[in-house]
Amino acid sequence: MHQGSDPAPNLDLTSCDREPIHVVGSVQPHGFLLALEVRTLTIVQASANAPAPAAVGVTLDVAFPHLAAIVRRHLGEAGPLAGASYLRTVTLTSDAARLTYEVAAHRVDDLVVLELEEIAPSTMGVGLDVLTPRLRTFVERLQTARTVEDLCQLVAEDIRQVTGLDRALVYRFDRDWHGTVLAEDGNGALPSYLDLRFPASDIPAQARELYRRNRLRIIPDAGYVPVPIQPATTPAGKALDLSQSVLRSVSPVHVEYMRNMGTMASMSVSILVDGALWGLISCHNAEPKRVPLHARNACDVLAQIFALQLLARERGAQAEQRLALGAIQARLLGFMAEEDSFVDGLLKHPDDVLALVNAAGAAVVTADRCRLLGATPGEAEVRALYAWLSARSETDDVFVSEALSETIPEAAILTDRASGLLAISVSKKYASYILWFRPEVVRTVKWGGNPVKPALPDPGGGPDRLHPRKSFEIWKETVQGRSLPWSAAEVEAAKDLRSSVLGIVLRRAEELAAMSEELQRSNKELEAFSYSVSHDLRAPFRHIVGYSNLLKTREGANLSDKGRHYVDTIIEAAFSAGTLVDNLLSFSQMGRNALNKVSGDMNALVEEVRRKALRDVPPDRTVLWDIQPLGRAYADPVMLRLVIENLLSNAVKYTRGKAEAVITMGRLPPKDGEAVFFVRDNGAGFDMAYVDKLFGVFQRLHRVEEFEGTGIGLANIRRIVERHGGRTWAEGTVGEGATFYFTLPLREEVR
Structure with a gap:
């Protein structure tokens, strides 16, 4: 017994794949x-x-008239042929010798190929009916098999009994075309290969294709001398295609392989499931031996019955798994539909998210958020995987790997949590992914001999070629960096979830578009109404103020003290109402005026506004200004001036109770493509419990008696900033001050 690591990681095996067998x-x-x-x-x-008599150029009618009649009858009756057809048994007389043959025929282009296999005297007259009881018993036993391994063991036992060979193996291919012996039956003449693994290079690609097209092959004697076909080419000038041949000679590499295994005769039957090569039933004998035709036909029938039962089992298991995963998906769909965001529906039900594909961990990642569920790599590592997925050139929206480090070498450090990755893209416009993770499953694989095939020099001076290994002693390999594979049902469940998410997002987008359209219509009507009302009210309020002032100056001497107080109240109220109307008019115009964005110096604009604000500060107040470097901004300068005027005038107003007011304006590092500005003061502040009301129209957090104002200034700020594509928010503490933030989208030339 030997131990090794990765079998021939750098060895090029394509020379075997290119051999024209x-x-x-x-x-x-x-x-x-x-x-x-x-x-x-x-x-x-x-x-x-x-x-x-069967010389080239002679007709079959001349060489063997009886055989010619059989062939013509076959050609007249046969439809499209998928392979060789056995016609019948014939006896041919040649040079005073009488030999009996089994005749098989198949078509190759414009030729019909006849193969006549000599019948051994001991099997003369024996037909498939002799084996009918065994076939019937085999079908009955298949019904009792509980697992795929049990099925394989049954077919191995029956095939060996039918053929009389020393050993029968059932060999299954994995997705990388390595093969594993799942079942075996033998008489002890040959060593056991049960549970051993054999590399894909043992049966190269073109051999697997032949196994798929031609289900049964025999080699009665590995020491045979090949018999050449003469002439070497067909009338069309090419070598005869022997893909469907019963007698086809085999590759010298395969014969050498058999000899190294200690077998001198072999027979293999392909196991085809849904037309794909699932595996092989491989039989061997220590001594040369030919399996007769009736036994080979019985083995072919056994293999096909076995394949049908296997297909039914696998489809049943897949259907059961799909049903279970479908129930989980239906629950998740309901959860997502109940929430404003599909992400919330997933995050609130982590167990179902993981169970959907039997994962240990999951992540929902967008450009600005990364949410982790279960056992996952750290957020930084998940974001690196997200960046790699987003940058892939492939158009497939699903990524599946059970050995992530083989695709991304840097992911080798994540094997304890992310050896396997299943990822789906859930947005066609923005890079958003759901990722599922599986941990590494370290396992030991037993190979049938060292799977590394040495490339040896060709004695004839040709290129080096691969030779089969000479030892089949167990070679152990520790497989690391791989998770359990994702099943087809699990991958389909992830794809179905993707479709569900895209459907929910699309439906929400349509609903939001309809709401947005309705809101735009309502806003236009409200703007038109507020503009009309505020415009029409300006003149009456000015008249009230004007005539009240005239009454006060011209008739004031005739009024009592109480009368003059009434007039002053009227003037003050009308003036406040007029100011409110002016602000309302300005607010309504914010949504009507077109933006004229330019790149401008923020410090110059702030300094200009600050000087104006200083004119309104009483001389007995102390205001300390801290204006930090603000850089440039891309915005409408008229509207941006209104934002800064409102923020600075508010800061001056709400710090009037401080002996020394400190007002700061600065700029934070850019984030998510936005420039972030702030104005901070040490004034009255506000209670954060009411922060959601702060930017609403007519919303005030202080009494008019304390601080004058109409409650429209901050609403104007928000509207202007949002029209630029930015955001506003505030933080404050009662009695300690407040900070107001606003953002403006960056442009490349001003970052």
Whole structure:
């Protein structure tokens, strides 16, 4: 027993994949081959061991008239052929010898290929009916098998009994085309390979394709001498395609492989599930031995029955898993539909999010947020994975890997939590992903010998080629950096969730678009109404103030003290109402005026506004100004001036109770493509419990008797900033001051 690491990680095995094993130009000697022109049945190619009458250029009618009649009848009855068809048993007389053959035929382009396999005297006259009881018993036993491994064991036992060979293996391919022996039956003449793994290079790609197209192959004697086909090419000038051949000679590499295994005869039957190559039933014998036709036909039937049962089991298991995952998905869909954001529906039900694909951890990641569920890498590592997924050039919206470090070497440090990754994109416009993680599962794989095949020099001076390994002693490999694989049902569940999320987002977007359209219409009507009302009210209020002042100056001497007080109250109220109307008019115009954005110096604008604000400060007040470097901003200068005027005048107003007022304006580092500005004061402050009301129209957090104002200034600020695509918010403490923030989108040239 040996131990090793990754099998041949840098070895190029493609030379085996390129070997043209379907056009080897020779057959095995336990029969002979004839290639006939399909219309005239003229022999155009023949194997060198064909009987003398079957010479190239001779018609089959001349060489073997009885056989020609059988072939014509077959060609007249046969439809499209997927492979070789056995016609019947014939006895041919040649040079005073009478030999009996099983005849098989298949089409290759404009040729019909006949293969005549000599029948051993001991099997003469034996048919498939001899094995019917065993086939019936096999079908009954299949119904009792509880697992796939049990099914495999049953077919291994029956195939070996039918063939009489020393050992029968059931060999399954994984997604990387490595094969594992799931079941075995033997008589002890050959070593056991049960549970051993064999590398994909043992059966290269073109051999697997032949196994898919031609279900059954035999090699009665690994020491055979190939019989060449003459001439070497067809009338079309190319080598004869032997993909469907029964007698086809095999690659010298395969013969060498058999000898190294200690086997001199073999038979393999392909296991096809839904037309795909699932695995092989591989049989071996220590001594040369030919399995007769009736036994091979029985094995073919057994393999097909087994494949159907296997397909039913696998489909049943997949359907059961899909049903369970579908129930979880339905719950998640309901949860997401109940929330304003699908993300909230997922975050509030982490167990279902993980159970949907049987993951240990998950993350929902957008450009600005990263939410983690269960056992995941840290936020920084998840964001790095998110950046890699977002930058991929592939258009597939689903990424699946059970060995993430093989795709992203830097992810090797994450194997304890993220050896496996399943990720779906949930936005076509913005990079947003749901990621699921699986931890590493360290396991030991037992290989049938060292899987590293040495490339050895060719004695003939050709390029180095791979040779089969000579030892099949168990070679152990520790597999690391891999999670349990994601099943097809789990990947489909993730895709279905993606479709559900996109559907919810689309529906919400449509609802929001309809609401936005309605709000825009309502806002326009309200703006028009407020503009009309405020515009029409300005003149009456001015008249009230004007005539009240005239009454006070001209008739004041005739009024009592109480009368003059009444007039002063009227003047003050009308003036306040007029100011309110002016502010309302200004507020309504904010949504009507077009923006004229330019890049400007913020410090210059603030200094200009500050000087104006200083004119309104009584000389007995002390105001300390701290204006920090503000850089440039891209905005409408007229509207931006209103924002700064409101903020600075508010700061002056709400610090009047302080012996020394301190007013600061600064700029924070940019965040998410925005420039962030603030105005801070040490004045009256406010209670954060009412911060949501602060920027509303007519919302005041202080009494008019304390601080004058109409409650529209901050609403104007918010409206102006939002029209620029920015945000506003505030922080404050009662008696200690307040800080007001606003943002403006950055432009590349002003960042």
